[in-house]
Amino acid sequence: MSRLTLALDVMGGDFGPRVTIPASILALQRDPQLSLILFGDSTQISPYLSDLPSDIQQRLQLNHCSRYIANDQDVTSALRHSKGSSMRLAIEAVQQGNAQGAVSGGNTGALMGLAKVLLQPLQGIARPALVASLPTMDGGKTIMLDLGANLECDAQNLYQFALMGNIFAQNQLDLVFPRIALLNIGVEAIKGRQAIREAATLLAQNTELNYCGFIEGNQLLNGVADVIISDGFSGNIALKTLEGAANNLISLLKGKTKNSILKPLFKGLMRLLLNDRYQRLKRINPDAYNGASLLGLTAVVVKSHGGANTEAFANAIADAATQARQQIPQQILAGLQRIT
Amino acid sequence: MSRLTLALDVMGGDFGPRVTIPASILALQRDPQLSLILFGDSTQISPYLSDLPSDIQQRLQLNHCSRYIANDQDVTSALRHSKGSSMRLAIEAVQQGNAQGAVSGGNTGALMGLAKVLLQPLQGIARPALVASLPTMDGGKTIMLDLGANLECDAQNLYQFALMGNIFAQNQLDLVFPRIALLNIGVEAIKGRQAIREAATLLAQNTELNYCGFIEGNQLLNGVADVIISDGFSGNIALKTLEGAANNLISLLKGKTKNSILKPLFKGLMRLLLNDRYQRLKRINPDAYNGASLLGLTAVVVKSHGGANTEAFANAIADAATQARQQIPQQILAGLQRIT
Numbered sequence: 001m002s003r004l005t006l007a008l009d010v011m012g013g014d015f016g017p018r019v020t021i022p023a024s025i026l027a028l029q030r031d032p033q034l035s036l037i038l039f040g041d042s043t044q045i046s047p048y049l050s051d052l053p054s055d056i057q058q059r060l061q062l063n064h065c066s067r068y069i070a071n072d073q074d075v076t077s078a079l080r081h082s083k084g085s086s087m088r089l090a091i092e093a094v095q096q097g098n099a100q101g102a103v104s105g106g107n108t109g110a111l112m113g114l115a116k117v118l119l120q121p122l123q124g125i126a127r128p129a130l131v132a133s134l135p136t137m138d139g140g141k142t143i144m145l146d147l148g149a150n151l152e153c154d155a156q157n158l159y160q161f162a163l164m165g166n167i168f169a170q171n172q173l174d175l176v177f178p179r180i181a182l183l184n185i186g187v188e189a190i191k192g193r194q195a196i197r198e199a200a201t202l203l204a205q206n207t208e209l210n211y212c213g214f215i216e217g218n219q220l221l222n223g224v225a226d227v228i229i230s231d232g233f234s235g236n237i238a239l240k241t242l243e244g245a246a247n248n249l250i251s252l253l254k255g256k257t258k259n260s261i262l263k264p265l266f267k268g269l270m271r272l273l274l275n276d277r278y279q280r281l282k283r284i285n286p287d288a289y290n291g292a293s294l295l296g297l298t299a300v301v302v303k304s305h306g307g308a309n310t311e312a313f314a315n316a317i318a319d320a321a322t323q324a325r326q327q328i329p330q331q332i333l334a335g336l337q338r339i340t
Numbered sequence: 341m342s343r344l345t346l347a348l349d350v351m352g353g354d355f356g357p358r359v360t361i362p363a364s365i366l367a368l369q370r371d372p373q374l375s376l377i378l379f380g381d382s383t384q385i386s387p388y389l390s391d392l393p394s395d396i397q398q399r400l401q402l403n404h405c406s407r408y409i410a411n412d413q414d415v416t417s418a419l420r421h422s423k424g425s426s427m428r429l430a431i432e433a434v435q436q437g438n439a440q441g442a443v444s445g446g447n448t449g450a451l452m453g454l455a456k457v458l459l460q461p462l463q464g465i466a467r468p469a470l471v472a473s474l475p476t477m478d479g480g481k482t483i484m485l486d487l488g489a490n491l492e493c494d495a496q497n498l499y500q501f502a503l504m505g506n507i508f509a510q511n512q513l514d515l516v517f518p519r520i521a522l523l524n525i526g527v528e529a530i531k532g533r534q535a536i537r538e539a540a541t542l543l544a545q546n547t548e549l550n551y552c553g554f555i556e557g558n559q560l561l562n563g564v565a566d567v568i569i570s571d572g573f574s575g576n577i578a579l580k581t582l583e584g585a586a587n588n589l590i591s592l593l594k595g596k597t598k599n600s601i602l603k604p605l606f607k608g609l610m611r612l613l614l615n616d617r618y619q620r621l622k623r624i625n626p627d628a629y630n631g632a633s634l635l636g637l638t639a640v641v642v643k644s645h646g647g648a649n650t651e652a653f654a655n656a657i658a659d660a661a662t663q664a665r666q667q668i669p670q671q672i673l674a675g676l677q678r679i680t
Contacts, residue, residue, distance in 0.1 A: 074530040137588050148525050151533050185488050185576040190414040193491050193573060217577045218584030233533060234577045236525040237557045237570075241578045244558030245585030248477050 001033045006320050007090040007099035010040035011068035012106025013313070014306050017041070020105065021048035023313035027321075028056050030314070034321055035059040037093055039086040041066055065089055068106070071306060075109035082114060091118045094299045101300030101324040103291075103317050108303055112149050112294060119297045122333050127157050128296030130232065130303065131168055134242070136223035143169045143178070144220075144228040147292055148236035155198030158182065158229055162203055162211070164295045165227035167335040171326045173226060181215035181225035183234060188214075199229070208338075217241075291319035296332065300324045341373045346660050347430040347439035350380035351408035352446025353653070354646050357381070360445065361388035363653035367661075368396050370654070374661055375399040377433055379426040381406055405429055408446070411646060415449035422454060431458045434639045441640030441664040443631075443657050448643055452489050452634060459637045462673050467497050468636030470572065470643065471508055472579070476563035483509045483518070484560075484568040487632055488576035495538030498522065498569055502543055502551070504635045505567035507675040511666045513566060521555035521565035523574060528554075539569070548678075557581075631659035636672065640664045 010020040017040060024036050025048075032055075038045065042064040049062070067085045069078045082088040087106050093099040095118045104111050112128065121128050129146035136142050145161050145168075146153065153161075162180050169178035182200055184192040189200070191214065203211035215225055217238055230238065294301040300323045304316035350360040357380060364376050365388075372395075378385065382404040389402070407425045409418045422428040427446050433439040435458045444451050452468065461468050469486035476482050485501050485508075486493065493501075502520050509518035522540055524532040529540070531554065543551035555565055557578055570578065634641040640663045644656035 072528040072530070151525070183577060185491070185573060185580075188412040190412070216584075217580030217582075218587065220581055220584060221588050222584070230577075233525060234574050237523060237574045238577050238581045240525075240557030241560055241581040242557075242585055244556075244560060244562070245582055245589075247558065248561050249585075249589050 001031065002325055003033050003035070004101075004321055004324055005035040005037060005099045006317060006324070007037045007093035007102045008039065008317070009068075009087040009090040009102070009104035009106055010038045010045060011086040012071075012104040012111075012306075013304060013308055014071070014105075017044045017048060019308065019310050019313055021045055023308075023310045023317065024060065025052065025056060026310060026314040027317035028059050031318065031321060034317075035061070036317070037061045037063060037090075037099055039063050039065055039089040039093070040068070041086075063089065069110045071107050073107060073110065075107070075113050078107055078110035079113045079117070082110065087111060088114055088118075091115055091301070094301070095119060101302065101320040103302045103304060103313075103320045105304035105306055105308055105313060105316070108148060111301065111303055115294055115297050115301045119299045119301065121296050122298055122329060122336065124336050125160055125164070125296040125332075127153070127160070128294050129161050129164065130235075130292050131165065131295045132239070132292040133172060134220065134239075137221045138223040140223045141173055142220070142223065142226060142228055143172065144230070144235060144239065145295060146230060146232035146235050147239050148232045149294070150232040152233075153195060153231035155195045155202060158195060158199035158231070159202040160296070161229045162199070162209065162227065163336060164332050165229060166209055167332045168293075168295060168328060169227045171328060171331060172322075175226055177210045178226035179224070180209055180211045180227045180229065181213060183220075183228055183230035183238065184214035184216065186214065187216060195231075291316035293319065293323060293328075295328075298329055300328060341371065342665055343373045343375070344441075344661055344664055345375040345377060345439045346657060346664070347377045347433035347442045348379065348657070349408075349427040349430040349442070349444035349446055350378045350385060351426040352411075352444040352451075352646075353644060353648055354411070354445075355649075357384045357388060359648065359650050359653055361385055363648075363650045363657065364400065365392065365396060366650060366654040367657035368399050371658065371661055374657075375401070376657070377401045377403060377430075377439055379403050379405055379429040379433070380408070381426075403429065409450045411447050413447060413450065415447070415453050418447055418450035419453045419457070422450065427451060428454055428458075431455055431641070434641070435459055441642065441660040443642045443644060443653075443660045445644035445646055445648055445653060445656070448488060451641065451643055455634055455637050455641045459639045459641065461636050462638055462669060462676065464676050465500055465504070465636040465672075467493070467500070468634050469501050469504065470575075470632050471505065471635045472632040473512060474560065474579070474582070477561045478563040480563045481513055482560070482563065482566060482568055483512065484570070484575060484579065485635060486570060486572035486575050487579050488572045489634070490572040492573070493535060493571035495535045495542060498535060498539035498571070499542040500636070502539070502549065502567065502569045503676060504672050505569060506549055507672045508633075508635060508668060509567045511668060511671060512662075515566055517550045518566035519564070520549055520551045520567045520569065521553060523560075523568055523570035523578065524554035524556065526554065527556060535571075631656035633659065633663060633668075635668075638669055640668060 090102045127150045130149040131145035133141045292303045302320040430442045467490045470489040471485035473481045631642045642660040
């Protein structure tokens with residue numbers, strides 16, 4: 001692994017420094033080649049930084065700023081008043097070459113807006129997208145985009161998402177010819193919105209892509225595609241619906257039973273019988289995976305889940321580090337020039 | 341219960357008469373006040389009609405037709421060539437007053453198209469919608485619409501869906517002041533598509549409605565709203581994503597384990613500890629519930645799931661009977677005149 005510096009907005013997310021600072025320390029412990037520049041309110045941050053081993057201390061730089069963008073601020077106003085905010089400073093650190101990627105758990109719209117303005121979309125990309133990898137029931141992973149950055153998408157947008165997702169999946173899932181599918185409300189060619197049907201035609205015409213047709217919501221977890229393409233609105237709805245179903249299920253399995261004597265026995269048996277599947281199920285829990293990425297920009301930007309816990313935010317940092325080392329933006333640019 | 345006649349397109353769905361005819365007989369056995377007019381190919385249907393008790397025979401009328409609309413036919417062509425098809429004849433039976441409602445498991449687009457032309461939308465309704473009730477984790481039910489009839493919706497469409505869903509929930513869930521929510525990608529007022537934000541304003545202004553804000557995909561099963569409003573595209577994606585997650589989970593819990601001695605013990609324990617929750621979970625299985633309804637027409641039309649089994653198609657018939665007896669179309673019309 002190569003040496004790498006990431007810039008962190010530690011004020012974003014539902015819990016701020018209480019989660020982001022312990023997560024930063026965890027990420028530094030796990031990745032000895034990683035350095036972090038933290039942007040945030042030092043009075044809130046300092047309590048979590050006492051008694052650090054010097055090895056960690058040396059790779060952690062704190063840049064104080066008192067301003068930050070609220071989660072519920074509307075994007076226009078957030079951007080207008082973004083100067084000096086922790087999120088903007090983190091992205092500026094990447095813009096200025098002081099860091100190779102940024103991570104924030106803050107306002108998604110503001111993060112995308114700032115990243116587009118400061119880091120710029122890659123040449124030829126009209127709309128950067130939000131991408132994540134979902135665990136599938138067969139133990140694999142599926143890349144899905146857009147997950148909420150672009151609420152309305154035309155055929156060309158969806159086509160570009162597929163081009164980007166293709167390259168992302170090649171790198172992240174280590175696949176040669178990822179299977180690409182479009183999220184739709186039926187599998188027949190006549191189904192769905194016009195933009196999707198037109199995107200299907202564009203994708204089918206490109207022989208460098210392994211386009212395999214439409215996919216419905218009930219197939220998202222079944223590993224039938226490696227890359228699932230959607231507009232940001234429906235993609236977000238689908239992702240959150242999955243998360244909700246998984247969380248409900250986990251709480252159901254963990255749920256309190258009236259019979260406290262039988263419960264440990266039951267738990268043990270479940271582990272014995274269902275172990276691998278239960279582990280897979282747990283991975284669908286948004287706490288356990290994390291780090292949606294902004295794809296299509298000139299640099300790596302990772303959006304952590306707002307409700308991420310320490311483990312999940314540390315995963316988001318690790319994700320950003322991997323993408324920066326894999327040079328995903330450069331790969332996408334090269335791929336676009338080759339493929340379009 | 342009052343006497344009632346329904347018209348059935350028995351050629352629709354993935355399995356045709358093999359499922360629809362046994363389901364019809366089941367529905368007649370369960371509802372002694374129900375009569376059915378079946379439209380379909382008598383050579384395919386007759387084998388399932390032998391040896392019927394005379395009580396059932398008397399309430400079952402078979403109208404032969406050799407034509408039917410294919411599931412994958414595009415809507416325009418399906419409508420143009422619909423004359424004499426089983427689906428169209430069933431709807432015409434309602435139009436002519438020979439039946440009080442229609443049921444089909446066939447092509448949703450064609451069913452909606454024919455119903456709109458032959459039965460007409462209720463006065464003041466721009467877009468009829470597809471509605472279903474979802475079981476929630478707390479053992480209740482939630483009404484959700486639109487589930488796929490209208491892929492693009494403006495604020496007024498969404499507002500009308502809410503008006504219709506309100507009345508549907510009052511009758512189907514027996515509620516006085518149903519909680520209405522809009523499906524969106526965030527709960528903050530600034531989030532989502534413009535049409536949704538405008539619909540939120542319209543709903544909040546109407547004091548006869550219990551509008552409670554946006555709901556995200558992860559809350560669909562949590563019983564936080566009685567009526568969930570969405571455009572048909574996102575609603576369909578969300579519903580199918582839920583179905584897929586539930587099916588995956590059920591197969592995971594039912595799944596084969598390597599240890600065949602422990603399995604029965606495990607199953608018994610699970611039943612003991614999780615019984616009510618497991619039962620609830622099973623209800624999310626699309627086999628166990630069925631019957632999305634076309635809402636906003638002058639008569640009751642129920643769309644059965646294409647993959648419905650006998651039990652599920654029988655449920656769809658029972659659903660249509662309930663709605664016809666509750667006079668849902670008349671209730672919606674009266675409600676619209678009172679509320680708008």
